Amino acid sequence: MKNMQIYEPAMCCSTGLCGVGVDPELLRISTVLNTMEKNGVTVERYNLSNSPQVFVTNKVVNDFIKAKGVDGLPLTVLEGEIVITGRYPSNDEFVKLLNIPESILGEQKPANEIAEESSNESEGCCCSGGSCC
Numbered sequence: 001m002k003n004m005q006i007y008e009p010a011m012c013c014s015t016g017l018c019g020v021g022v023d024p025e026l027l028r029i030s031t032v033l034n035t036m037e038k039n040g041v042t043v044e045r046y047n048l049s050n051s052p053q054v055f056v057t058n059k060v061v062n063d064f065i066k067a068k069g070v071d072g073l074p075l076t077v078l079e080g081e082i083v084i085t086g087r088y089p090s091n092d093e094f095v096k097l098l099n100i101p102e103s104i105l106g107e108q109k110p111a112n113e114i115a116e117e118s119s120n121e122s123e124g125c126c127c128s129g130g131s132c133c
Helices: 024-038 052-056 057-066 091-098 111-121
Strands: 004-008 043-047 075-078 081-085
Touching: 004 057, 024 043, 024 081, 024 091, 052 057, 052 111
Parallel strands: 004 043
Antiparallel strands: 004 075, 075 081
16 A cells, blocks of 8 residues: 655644634545545544644655745655645545545545535534544
8 A cells, every 4th residue: 555644734633623614625635534544545644733743854844844835735745755735635636646446435525515514513613622623
């Protein structure tokens, strides 16, 4: 299996899915990563707030941030090489980059539909309230 990591900008919690205004793209990426993990495909995900040392110790990521700054995040790293900057991989890109069957991701709902469902379920979710995502 190929080795993939996603390096994200600083967020209030590990997924960025806290509070009332949930970013549909963060919800999509969390859903995709959870679905892949349930099917035995692991993608490591690092948030600058929660895992700053990982950003420092990974030479490729550290060099990128020194050159471009944190505005270039998120970064997707595959087998030690940066393959995507400034955005998250699409579902098709996950399939191609990781060489996994399309069926693993199945029929994914559009990000705005997932966000709407989540906002109804996650009222009261806030990092500062002690119970984070």
